[in-house]
Amino acid sequence: MKATDPLKSSRLAGLARSWRPDPLLALLLAATAVLLVFVVAGFVRLLMHVRGGGAFPADGDAAGPLGLWSQAWAVASMVLFVAVGWGIWVVGRRRQLDQLRLRRSERRYRDIINHAGEAIFLLDDQGRVLEWNKSAESLFAAPRRNVLHRPFRDIHLCCAVEIDRAMVDADRLNRSMTYEFPLRRRGQQESGQISLTVSPVASGPGVRRGADEESGHFVVIARDITTQKHLEARMGEAEKLAGIGQFAAGIAHQLNTPLGSILLSAQMLEENAGNPDDVEDIQRIIRQTEQCRTIIKGLLNFARPSGSLRTRLSLVEVARETIFLMDKTIRTQNVDVALDDRTQGEIYGNRNEIEQVVFNLMANALDALPDGGAVKITIAGGGRDEVSLLFEDSGPGVPAESRERVFLPFFTTKEYGKGTGLGLSIVARIVHEHGGHIELLEGPGARFQMLFPPWRPGMGGAGEPSGADGPAGPGSGSS
Numbered sequence: 001m002k003a004t005d006p007l008k009s010s011r012l013a014g015l016a017r018s019w020r021p022d023p024l025l026a027l028l029l030a031a032t033a034v035l036l037v038f039v040v041a042g043f044v045r046l047l048m049h050v051r052g053g054g055a056f057p058a059d060g061d062a063a064g065p066l067g068l069w070s071q072a073w074a075v076a077s078m079v080l081f082v083a084v085g086w087g088i089w090v091v092g093r094r095r096q097l098d099q100l101r102l103r104r105s106e107r108r109y110r111d112i113i114n115h116a117g118e119a120i121f122l123l124d125d126q127g128r129v130l131e132w133n134k135s136a137e138s139l140f141a142a143p144r145r146n147v148l149h150r151p152f153r154d155i156h157l158c159c160a161v162e163i164d165r166a167m168v169d170a171d172r173l174n175r176s177m178t179y180e181f182p183l184r185r186r187g188q189q190e191s192g193q194i195s196l197t198v199s200p201v202a203s204g205p206g207v208r209r210g211a212d213e214e215s216g217h218f219v220v221i222a223r224d225i226t227t228q229k230h231l232e233a234r235m236g237e238a239e240k241l242a243g244i245g246q247f248a249a250g251i252a253h254q255l256n257t258p259l260g261s262i263l264l265s266a267q268m269l270e271e272n273a274g275n276p277d278d279v280e281d282i283q284r285i286i287r288q289t290e291q292c293r294t295i296i297k298g299l300l301n302f303a304r305p306s307g308s309l310r311t312r313l314s315l316v317e318v319a320r321e322t323i324f325l326m327d328k329t330i331r332t333q334n335v336d337v338a339l340d341d342r343t344q345g346e347i348y349g350n351r352n353e354i355e356q357v358v359f360n361l362m363a364n365a366l367d368a369l370p371d372g373g374a375v376k377i378t379i380a381g382g383g384r385d386e387v388s389l390l391f392e393d394s395g396p397g398v399p400a401e402s403r404e405r406v407f408l409p410f411f412t413t414k415e416y417g418k419g420t421g422l423g424l425s426i427v428a429r430i431v432h433e434h435g436g437h438i439e440l441l442e443g444p445g446a447r448f449q450m451l452f453p454p455w456r457p458g459m460g461g462a463g464e465p466s467g468a469d470g471p472a473g474p475g476s477g478s479s
Helices: 006-018 023-051 068-114 134-140 163-173 226-272 276-303 315-325 327-332 351-367 400-405 423-433
Strands: 119-123 129-132 177-183 192-200 218-224 311-314 335-341 346-349 373-382 386-393 437-441 447-452
Touching (some): 163 177, 192 226, 226 276, 315 351, 423 437
Parallel strands (some): 335 373
Antiparallel strands (some): 177 192
């Protein structure tokens, strides 16, 4: 016994469900069958009469209620009746097929419009909404049933949309026009930005619009460009910061020369000074000059392109230098920074990138403590022979609903204009590129733990001392 094809069976079942009896078709089939019976019977009777040697009978000589002429007339009438009936049925069937194709085309058109990623709607010449897709419902928070046949300008959810001017310009220039307007939704204080592309619908080739006819329809495509505008603003800020960094690096190079001259002159004066008071003053000048050079060196290291050079470095040293570089901001905000160096934390990495990691985390901690607080940096050995770098602050911490997205690019919990949302994403990228991983720990405040693979002989940079000959910071205690 052969197995039944499920696809073929489903098609047959679909055809059976879609088939509907047609009374006119049944009547035509019955009439056609009767007509064929009459024609065949008449032809047989005529043939038998001729073979019997009889002449073609007249109407009055024929036996039965109808003669051959009457039967011929009846057959002709039935042929005409059946032909007209079949013509009517063919015309009606063709109209039904055309309507079916039209409905399928409309359904396909609606599916395409409703599944489009952008808001698409159709307006008449008066600005009334004729069509409204799903994305438009989501963008303007207005269901389709509430906006159909209403003027678009009356939709209060969209403020200051000069749709009339846009339609006039598009119709006058006979091309698509793109405008940007503010968008404010219910329950939101901040206004977003939308882009509207208004396109006039042509009447078709060879069709001219009369003076009394409508001016046509307009297809409008709307996009929410709020995120794009924020991204452009943040990229502009990032470019501005990069320019400031380059400018600061140039100034730092220019300041190094006079500071070197001052330091050299002060050291020569110290050797020739005989008065103890003068020596103390000169030493104070030397200390302050060296501190200025230390700050400039930190700025140059931070502004230097990271490149791909990696070497043996100490996380304790990097943390001390970064704390020293940010000492002014730390003291101004009355923040107590404690460095717990349980180990030197030697890793194999790019110094500039690791400095950027410590700087970004410290900057985030300071932003979370505008009224003062405490920051603790712990460098210790982690599990599985790893080096742990732990940042903790006494701020409000990361909201629970934002913990899953905190490392995403351009995501920030700060107010607009106060953060680019790139700091933690850059930190995560650098840590991952160094073979480590970063995690946001539970607990009070914000607690970020990074685990790095330790430096081992053979990785490179072994000839360089792990304790740099750079400036000593404020010590391993609090700054």
